[in-house]
Amino acid sequence: MLRKFNNSRTLEDNKKLGALTAFSAGMVNVASVIIFFAFTSNVTGHFAILAEEIAKRNWYQAAVVFAWIFCFFIGNFVSNLVVIHSSKKRRHLSHAIPLLIEIGCLLFIGFYGQFFYKETLTETELMVAVLLFAMGIQNGLTASISNFAVKTTHLTGLTTDLGILLAMFTKKSFRQNEQLAGRAQLLVTIAGAYLLGGVFAGVLYLNIQFMVFIVACLVIVIIILYDYSKIKVTRFLRTKRSTISRWNTVTSES
Amino acid sequence: MKKISGLGPSVLYIALFTVPILLFGAMMLNSTSPEQNILGSWKEVAWEYEKVEKDNENGSLTSKSISESIKREIIQSLIIHEAETWEFLPNGKLRLDKKDQITTPLEWNLKGRGHVLKLKHPDDKTEYYNLQKVNDDEMVLYFNSDIKAKGIVKMVFKRVNS
Numbered sequence: 001m002l003r004k005f006n007n008s009r010t011l012e013d014n015k016k017l018g019a020l021t022a023f024s025a026g027m028v029n030v031a032s033v034i035i036f037f038a039f040t041s042n043v044t045g046h047f048a049i050l051a052e053e054i055a056k057r058n059w060y061q062a063a064v065v066f067a068w069i070f071c072f073f074i075g076n077f078v079s080n081l082v083v084i085h086s087s088k089k090r091r092h093l094s095h096a097i098p099l100l101i102e103i104g105c106l107l108f109i110g111f112y113g114q115f116f117y118k119e120t121l122t123e124t125e126l127m128v129a130v131l132l133f134a135m136g137i138q139n140g141l142t143a144s145i146s147n148f149a150v151k152t153t154h155l156t157g158l159t160t161d162l163g164i165l166l167a168m169f170t171k172k173s174f175r176q177n178e179q180l181a182g183r184a185q186l187l188v189t190i191a192g193a194y195l196l197g198g199v200f201a202g203v204l205y206l207n208i209q210f211m212v213f214i215v216a217c218l219v220i221v222i223i224i225l226y227d228y229s230k231i232k233v234t235r236f237l238r239t240k241r242s243t244i245s246r247w248n249t250v251t252s253e254s
Numbered sequence: 255m256k257k258i259s260g261l262g263p264s265v266l267y268i269a270l271f272t273v274p275i276l277l278f279g280a281m282m283l284n285s286t287s288p289e290q291n292i293l294g295s296w297k298e299v300a301w302e303y304e305k306v307e308k309d310n311e312n313g314s315l316t317s318k319s320i321s322e323s324i325k326r327e328i329i330q331s332l333i334i335h336e337a338e339t340w341e342f343l344p345n346g347k348l349r350l351d352k353k354d355q356i357t358t359p360l361e362w363n364l365k366g367r368g369h370v371l372k373l374k375h376p377d378d379k380t381e382y383y384n385l386q387k388v389n390d391d392e393m394v395l396y397f398n399s400d401i402k403a404k405g406i407v408k409m410v411f412k413r414v415n416s
Contacts, residue, residue: 037366063281
């Protein structure tokens with residue numbers, strides 16, 4: 001899911017990455033709306049709110065929303081900074097680093113919220129900022145490594161694309177286009193996973209409160225471990241194959 | 255464009271991060287947190303339906319103001335009861351006073367960007383109000399009511415100088 005880059009990725013790679021990251025994004029967003037009354041996986045609404053607060057001259061609220069949008073931007077910036085400036089040989093690691101930062105953010109929110117959160121406004125604002133940063137990291141990473149095919153927190157664009165695709169599918173020639181059909185499958189997978197993650201978080205929050213962020217974290221851990229295991233298996237098979245071919249050469253020579 | 259590209263990427267990147275931070279600082283310095291603004295005593299001065307419902311019979315608009323009987327009916331389902339003065343204390347407690355009769359303090363918090371007021375009763379019952387406006391003189395709260403008319407109720411408060 002994380003190893004392959006841009007055009008070397010298959011539809012299946014994108015589906016797996018999209019489904020898991022969208023599931024965790026849905027969880028984080030719904031949990032933060034329930035707890036903090038603020039969306040954390042998208043910033044379209046925040047732009048509208050920023051404009052509204054500026055118009056009303058509510059400078060404090062405008063500053064807070066501006067900072068939230070900036071945190072999402074920084075998250076996207078940081079994840080791509082790591083990917084772009086990392087070694088091509090250690091691609092899995094460079095793609096995993098942003099996710100490790102995201103895990104750190106979610107762990108912090110989960111544990112701080114569960115054990116130390118006093119529900120002050122400053123705490124709420126800072127925690128929302130951390131979550132927006134984490135979601136920015138995730139969105140930036142998935143978008144760039146999938147050549148902008150997977151945007152797990154950007155459901156406005158996804159719904160737009162889906163609407164366009166379904167309109168296109170009214171023509172037989174487009175319906176038979178495998179690339180377009182695959183794109184539609186990917187979008188439906190992401191939307192479904194996001195929704196499912198949201199519902200799951202909503203139900204889970206009633207029982208485990210802030211620990212819901214730890215569960216969202218585990219989903220990200222699955223992505224990293226899945227890829228790591230694939231690397232191990234590939235290396236093992238490669239080593240085995242080369243050993244067998246060497247053995248065959250030795251036996252044929254003798 | 256030539257001038258901008260001539261500045262070099264490092265200058266642009268420094269600006270990219272310092273300008274938003276300075277802007278944020280400037281906005282913060284010129285404002286007060288709603289958590290600070292809300293502190294003190296507030297007297298209820300008006301209850302209104304923010305959404306005016308059409309009268310089905312003659313198509314005219316019904317009055318925005320809420321009668322005392324409807325207000326009492328709405329209040330019965332809320333934890334704020336019939337308070338006249340709301341006193342927000344810095345320790346997160348809210349005292350609801352009515353004619354020298356002081357009720358059990360509630361807990362208050364602000365959520366979101368300071369636009370949601372959460373009130374928690376000692377028996378764990380929780381209510382959320384939309385804090386539409388809070389400044390030195392006036393506070394406006396909204397809440398959804400299903401009683402009598404489905405709509406948004408607007409509560410207006412004036413600051414009590416103590």
